[in-house]
Amino acid sequence: MSVHIGNAENAPSFPRAARAALINTQLRTNVRNATNIIQAKRNNMTGELPDWEELREAGHAIKNHTLKYLDLYLEQFEANVTRAGGMVHWATDADEANQIIGNIIADCTGKEIIKVKTMTSNEIRLNDYLENSGITPHETDLADLIVQLGNEDPSHIVVPALHINRTQIRDIFQKKIPLHELGIDNLTDDPQQLAEAARLYLRHKFLTVDIGFSGANFAIADTGAVVVVESEGNGRMCLTLPDVLITLLGIEKIVPTFRDLEVFLQSLPRSATGERMNPYNSIWTGVTPADGPSEFHVILLDNGRTSVLANGEGREALNCIRCGACLNVCPVYHQTGGIAYGSVYQGPIGAIVTPQLQNLEHSRSLPYASSLCGACYDVCPVKINIPEILIFLRGEIIRDEQRTLLGKFQLENIAMQAMALVFSSSGLMTTAEALAKFAQGPLVHDGIINRLPGMLSGWTNSRDLAPMPRKSFRDWWFQREKDKDQ
Amino acid sequence: MQISLFVTCYNDVLFPATGIAVVKLLERLGHTIIFRPQQTCCGQMHYNTGYQRETIPLVRKFVELFADDEVIVSPSASCVAMIRDHYEKAALMVQDSQLLVKVKQVVPRVFELTELLVNKLAVEDVGAYYPHRVTYHPSCHSLRMLRVGDAPLRLLQRVAGIELIELPNRTECCGFGGTFAIKNSQTSSAMLDDKVHCVLDTGAEICTAGDNSCLMHIYGGLHRRKEPVKTIHIAQILASTREEPTA
Numbered sequence: 159m160s161v162h163i164g165n166a167e168n169a170p171s172f173p174r175a176a177r178a179a180l181i182n183t184q185l186r187t188n189v190r191n192a193t194n195i196i197q198a199k200r201n202n203m204t205g206e207l208p209d210w211e212e213l214r215e216a217g218h219a220i221k222n223h224t225l226k227y228l229d230l231y232l233e234q235f236e237a238n239v240t241r242a243g244g245m246v247h248w249a250t251d252a253d254e255a256n257q258i259i260g261n262i263i264a265d266c267t268g269k270e271i272i273k274v275k276t277m278t279s280n281e282i283r284l285n286d287y288l289e290n291s292g293i294t295p296h297e298t299d300l301a302d303l304i305v306q307l308g309n310e311d312p313s314h315i316v317v318p319a320l321h322i323n324r325t326q327i328r329d330i331f332q333k334k335i336p337l338h339e340l341g342i343d344n345l346t347d348d349p350q351q352l353a354e355a356a357r358l359y360l361r362h363k364f365l366t367v368d369i370g371f372s373g374a375n376f377a378i379a380d381t382g383a384v385v386v387v388e389s390e391g392n393g394r395m396c397l398t399l400p401d402v403l404i405t406l407l408g409i410e411k412i413v414p415t416f417r418d419l420e421v422f423l424q425s426l427p428r429s430a431t432g433e434r435m436n437p438y439n440s441i442w443t444g445v446t447p448a449d450g451p452s453e454f455h456v457i458l459l460d461n462g463r464t465s466v467l468a469n470g471e472g473r474e475a476l477n478c479i480r481c482g483a484c485l486n487v488c489p490v491y492h493q494t495g496g497i498a499y500g501s502v503y504q505g506p507i508g509a510i511v512t513p514q515l516q517n518l519e520h521s522r523s524l525p526y527a528s529s530l531c532g533a534c535y536d537v538c539p540v541k542i543n544i545p546e547i548l549i550f551l552r553g554e555i556i557r558d559e560q561r562t563l564l565g566k567f568q569l570e571n572i573a574m575q576a577m578a579l580v581f582s583s584s585g586l587m588t589t590a591e592a593l594a595k596f597a598q599g600p601l602v603h604d605g606i607i608n609r610l611p612g613m614l615s616g617w618t619n620s621r622d623l624a625p626m627p628r629k630s631f632r633d634w635w636f637q638r639e640k641d642k643d644q
Numbered sequence: 645m646q647i648s649l650f651v652t653c654y655n656d657v658l659f660p661a662t663g664i665a666v667v668k669l670l671e672r673l674g675h676t677i678i679f680r681p682q683q684t685c686c687g688q689m690h691y692n693t694g695y696q697r698e699t700i701p702l703v704r705k706f707v708e709l710f711a712d713d714e715v716i717v718s719p720s721a722s723c724v725a726m727i728r729d730h731y732e733k734a735a736l737m738v739q740d741s742q743l744l745v746k747v748k749q750v751v752p753r754v755f756e757l758t759e760l761l762v763n764k765l766a767v768e769d770v771g772a773y774y775p776h777r778v779t780y781h782p783s784c785h786s787l788r789m790l791r792v793g794d795a796p797l798r799l800l801q802r803v804a805g806i807e808l809i810e811l812p813n814r815t816e817c818c819g820f821g822g823t824f825a826i827k828n829s830q831t832s833s834a835m836l837d838d839k840v841h842c843v844l845d846t847g848a849e850i851c852t853a854g855d856n857s858c859l860m861h862i863y864g865g866l867h868r869r870k871e872p873v874k875t876i877h878i879a880q881i882l883a884s885t886r887e888e889p890t891a
Contacts, residue, residue, distance in 0.1 A: 173827065176828065176830060180831065180834050489819065489838075490835070492816075492835075493831050526828065529784070529819060529832070530821055530824070533788065533817070535788070536788055549692055549730075552693060553694045555694055556693070556695055556696075574693065574698060575698070577689070578698040578701070580684075581702055582701055582705075583682075584683065584684055587656075587684050608868070613826055616829030617825060617829065619833070620836070620865070620868060621867075622863075623860070624658075624860070624867075627661075630656050631651050631655060631660040632656055632679075634660055634664055635679050636681075
């Protein structure tokens with residue numbers, strides 16, 4: 159099996175990628191403005207619900223329950239899709255999913271597909287695969303269209319073009335959309351004009367392309383229905399106009415019953431876009447003669463998910479409903495934006511999903527891309543304890559490294575072992591303190607430390623450090639005890 | 645009440661004035677402080693960086709050392725959060741049921757200073773005097789792990805002479821995050837930049853918090869910019885009196 163998560167296996171480490179993002183002031187301004195707006199809307203929409211915490215609890219419980227019995231629910235879903243006239247395919251990994259989709263399209267006459275926003279298709283790099291096979295995929299979600307036309311990487315799981323502002327969007331449209339043919343002469347960066355240009359461009363695709371492609375927000379086991387929620391109506395077009403519909407979804411998208419939507423159709427839009435309800439909620443079951451697509455395929459994608467499922471400590475990462483609230487609230491994401499995470503899944507949730515799907519073989523810097531401030535856990539609508547999983551994954555990485563001689567002799571490991579020894583007794587701690595006070599001597603200039611050697615220079619590159627005071631707390635305490643006795 | 649002080653390793657060595665302030669404050673309120681000199685570190689740095697096995701001896705040491713103490717106080721929200729949120733997990737990780745029993749006995753008796761004062765001892769006015777312009781940074785661990793809520797602010801509001809100024813965007817992390825500040829030093833510094841700007845926007849002379857780790861970070865950024873704003877632990881403000889003011 160070969161698990162691929164976008165191009166994450168070739169991505170630079172987070173600290174390296176972050177460096178490039180941090181010097182891009184335009185990017186940082188765009189990210190900060192956009193996240194501030196979404197977060198404020200989200201806070202209003204969750205704040206107005208008296209039972210918000212209960213909704214989070216319910217979402218958590220439903221997802222945990224589903225993961226526990228996932229095998230049963232998947233088979234139930236398969237049976238119900240089949241009964242309703244759909245076809246179910248199982249894909250072990252990205253390559254297999256691409257082949258299945260490629261084969262389905264090869265049996266059709268068209269060479270183009272129109273796509274609803276689909277995270278899993280980014281995960282398996284479907285667009286690259288299709289283009290290499292001579293098929294043209296058209297993204298129809300506005301942000302995804304911008305990212306596709308601009309040849310950009312998505313930087314947010316809900317708002318993939320979040321890092322691009324409207325002037326940049328105008329430039330992309332001017333280059334990539336045949337505006338003149340659409341009767342547009344003078345495109346400005348006015349949002350309404352930009353949306354109108356995209357609308358005219360896409361309208362033609364909707365009316366002519368006869369293969370639709372989607373992901374799913376939820377797949378309902380007891381009815382075989384698939385659910386897509388969206389804001390623009392492009393999804394509804396892709397799901398109803400073409401003759402053939404292909405849906406790719408991760409196996410963790412299952413919910414047991416239709417009734418469970420009651421929870422998620424409240425918590426998802428409020429968390430994701432700060433809306434009470436999504437403008438478009440599409441729910442369909444199999445095929446219906448003379449109504450919508452006549453051929454419906456569902457591909458159930460594993461791509462590393464079962465190995466995450468087998469991991470008791472980290473599996474809650476699979477509960478994610480991809481709302482992006484943890485990105486919007488994350489102080490690290492605020493600084494770097496999403497591209498630094500090197501994955502189609504960014505931010506705190508990406509930092510626990512991306513490495514786990516790849517069995518910790520790649521993206522090992524991601525669990526460290528967090529100050530563990532806990533803001534992500536607070537906003538998560540299904541209560542994934544992201545900081546706990548980050549810490550657990552750090553442990554897995556360290557224990558793995560310590561298995562090798564090279565890892566044992568790494569500077570960090572040696573320093574950590576030395577510190578563990580120092581803390582093993584107060585006597586050793588006092589000795590180490592005396593040594594450190596002696597050692598810091600040459601580093602102190604004008605009463606401050608502003609340059610530290612080795613890996614500690616990471617601190618003093620931007621921060622000063624007060625030197626250790628002459629007397630410790632325990633020195634004071636013992637002196638006082640002595641004075642009392644006299 | 646007899647209260648056992650877990651001063652924490654870095655307060656002991658780097659910020660002794662904080663531990664001294666806790667002793668003076670609680671004694672002033674009529675309590676007796678005991679200090680167990682065998683104490684060292686809660687293990688947070690190791691645990692959060694992924695060296696969880698290395699934390700186990702420290703967990704064991706802590707629960708044995710404080711086994712007989714009725715109330716344990718610590719002037720560090722992040723160390724208390726480590727103890728409260730992770731000690732049980734650590735014991736489970738090594739499947740040591742005896743350790744787990746001890747952890748479950750000791751952990752509920754460990755309090756962060758402001759939650760001890762407001763929630764356990766029901767004191768808000770500690771009789772402090774501190775005539776300065778102060779802004780309060782709620783550290784992530786006090787805010788989101790310990791959920792101390794407005795306990796620190798309620799204590800500060802009762803301090804005579806103080807002028808409290810609200811810190812803009814106060815709930816956002818200062819970027820310290822333990823080894824994060826080293827491993828992702830540039831991102832951490834960018835976060836610190838934002839925090840320092842917010843602190844400067846208040847025009848306060850003093851930035852305070854319940855965690856010296858955050859304050860060490862914020863101070864590092866302020867001092868690098870040659871800003872005269874001082875950082876001081878909340879214990880030192882609460883310990884300050886007219887007779888013996890904290891500088």
